[in-house]
Amino acid sequence: MSWDIAIVGAGIAGAALAAEVAPHARVLILEAEEVAGYHATGRSAAFWEETYGGPGVQPLTAASRGAFDAGGFLQPLGSLHIGREDERGKIEGMLAQFAGTGVDLSLVDPRERIAGLRDDWNLAVWEPSCAYIDVAGLHAAALSRAKKAGAELVLDAALTGATRTGDTWRLETRAGVYEAKVLVDAAGAWADQVATLAGVRPIGISPFRRTLVQLRVDPPVPDDAPHVAHIGGDFYFKPEAGGRLWLSPHDEIPSDPGDVQPEELDIAIAIDRLEHTVDWRIERVERSWAGLRSFAPDRLPVYGFDDEVPGFFWCAGQGGFGIQTAPAASQVAASLLLGTAPDAAVAGIDRERYTPARFR
Numbered sequence: 001m002s003w004d005i006a007i008v009g010a011g012i013a014g015a016a017l018a019a020e021v022a023p024h025a026r027v028l029i030l031e032a033e034e035v036a037g038y039h040a041t042g043r044s045a046a047f048w049e050e051t052y053g054g055p056g057v058q059p060l061t062a063a064s065r066g067a068f069d070a071g072g073f074l075q076p077l078g079s080l081h082i083g084r085e086d087e088r089g090k091i092e093g094m095l096a097q098f099a100g101t102g103v104d105l106s107l108v109d110p111r112e113r114i115a116g117l118r119d120d121w122n123l124a125v126w127e128p129s130c131a132y133i134d135v136a137g138l139h140a141a142a143l144s145r146a147k148k149a150g151a152e153l154v155l156d157a158a159l160t161g162a163t164r165t166g167d168t169w170r171l172e173t174r175a176g177v178y179e180a181k182v183l184v185d186a187a188g189a190w191a192d193q194v195a196t197l198a199g200v201r202p203i204g205i206s207p208f209r210r211t212l213v214q215l216r217v218d219p220p221v222p223d224d225a226p227h228v229a230h231i232g233g234d235f236y237f238k239p240e241a242g243g244r245l246w247l248s249p250h251d252e253i254p255s256d257p258g259d260v261q262p263e264e265l266d267i268a269i270a271i272d273r274l275e276h277t278v279d280w281r282i283e284r285v286e287r288s289w290a291g292l293r294s295f296a297p298d299r300l301p302v303y304g305f306d307d308e309v310p311g312f313f314w315c316a317g318q319g320g321f322g323i324q325t326a327p328a329a330s331q332v333a334a335s336l337l338l339g340t341a342p343d344a345a346v347a348g349i350d351r352e353r354y355t356p357a358r359f360r
Contacts, residue, residue, distance in 0.1 A: 003028040005337070006171055006180035008159055008194050010036035012135075012323050013315050014186035015142040016330035017337070022149035024338055028180060029151055030173055032158035032190070037139045039259070040188050043291030044323050045212060045246065047227055047238060049079055049130045050103050051094070053321040056300045058101055059349045060325035060332070066345060067327035068131075073138045077238065079130035082110045082277075083123045083231035090231045091123045104128055114228065116219070116279040123231075130227050135323055142326070154178075159187075162198040164311060169198070184313045184337070189257035189292040191316035200309045203302060203359050205317050207292045208252040211266040215245045215274075216283040235273045244286065247274055255292060262290040293320040300354060301325070303333040307357040313337055314356045 003026045007014045010031035018027050033039070048068060050061050068074045083091050095105055110124035111117050147153065154175050161172035162183060171178045187194045189207035196202055220243025229236035230250070237247040249270035253263075267288050275282070296302050296317035306312040315333050318325065328346050335342040336351060 002168065003178065003180040005182045005184060006030060006169065006178060007184040007186050007315075009186035009188055009190075010143070010153060010155075011039065011041040011186070011188055012037065012139050012142065012326045013188065013318055013329070014184070015139055015146060016326040017184065017186060017315055017333050018146035018151045019142045019149070020330045020334035021337055022146045022151040027146065027149075027151040028178060029146065029153045030157040030159060030171070030175075030178070031153065031155050032187075034156050036143060036153065036155065040291050040293065041135065041139055041323065043212070043289055044133075044135050045236075045238070045248065045320075046133050046135045046323075047077060047079075047130060048074055048133050048324045049127065049227070051081075051098055051105070051127060052324065053319060054299070055097060055101065056353065057319075057321050057325060058098070058103065060301070060328045061321065062102065063328035063346050063349060064325055068133070068138075071138070071141060073134045074131040075134075077130045077132050078226040079127040080108070080110050080113060080226050080228045081125040081127065081231045082117075082121050082228060084120050085122060087231050088123060091125055094125050094231065110228075113226065114278070118277060118279065121277060125231070133323060138323065138326065159194055159197055162194075164198070164309070167311065169311060182311050182313055182337070184315055186315040188316065188318075189294045191294060191314070193257065195312070198309070198312055200306055200312050203314070203317070203356060204297045205294050205302075207255050207257050207294045209255040209260045209290050210248060210293050210320065211251050211262045211270065211288065211290050212246055212248050213262070213267050213270055213288040214240060214286045215247055215271075216243070216286060217245050217280040218283055219280065221245045230273075230277075235270060235277070237274065247271070249273060252293070257292065260290045260292055262288040295319045297359065301329060302354060302356050303329065303351070304336050304355040304357070307360055
């Protein structure tokens with residue numbers, strides 16, 4: 001059987017795109033792992049934050065909010081971007097950066113909102129719209145929509161070769177050989193590798209390791225505590241069920257694509273930064289993990305047909321914001337893939353900003 005569209009990758013990028021295009025085309029999803037969403041999607045810090053990724057990403061995040069609310073995938077959280085007096089310029093810079101975007105931001109005293117915060121952390125920007133994301137629910141819903149519309153998901157189907165003859169791709173995988181008119185690269189950290197297999201010039205999608213650790217602290221973290229991020233990018237933490245804390249050193253360590261694991265040094269750095277921020281006592285480290293975040297050279301996502309190789313479509317470079325932008329990003333990508341007008345929710349987004357042609 002020949003398919004109209006073969007999507008490589010069943011993480012949130014591939015799953016959400018499949019859900020959008022499956023009602024209009026015969027769609028095959030090829031996933032290298034035995035479980036969909038095993039890597040970046042399954043290891044997300046799981047929060048929606050409109051300022052995350054900067055002004056170039058914010059339109060996608062904002063346009064996704066309606067779909068998240070309609071699906072019941074968000075729970076209130078709120079976010080504090082904290083700094084010391086010598087970081088006042090960064091605090092003011094954040095406010096200026098998002099002025100006029102519609103993002104609700106205000107200056108507050110973080111010491112009034114976080115019990116145990118050290119006195120030198122006296123500045124903060126409050127972002128009330130920040131929310132938890134039910135990542136597993138969102139991903140499962142996207143795959144379900146795709147399958148109900150006729151898409152087929154093949155697991156343990158790592159791509160090993162791709163050749164184009166005429167207007168058809170011949171795709172060799174561990175699960176067999178498939179044919180499709182269009183090949184979509186939604187392979188996350190493996191995006192450039194997939195491109196190379198298909199004879200497409202890589203864009204320069206670079207994977208970086210990000211570490212997370214779950215802690216027990218004393219006093220226990222209140223369930224209604226906000227997400228807290230250093231304005232300088234040295235850490236973030238947020239409450240987790242049962243008085244626990246999720247903490248990251250906000251690291252970006254260049255890494256080869258693979259099943260990345262946390263390093264003891266990065267865990268120690270995260271804990272040290274936390275101890276210089278709050279007076280809480282760390283009782284124990286309960287678990288730690290790491291995931292990959294993949295960025296294009298300009299740190300904006302890439303959606304669109306390759307301008308050199310016909311029938312090859314990029315859906316990659318979604319950094320750490322792929323989940324929070326998934327609804328809008330998939331609609332933008334689907335309109336480009338199908339050659340249709342964008343949905344009303346994303347009609348105002350400049351799609352040319354994300355074209356792969358900007359790198360050629």
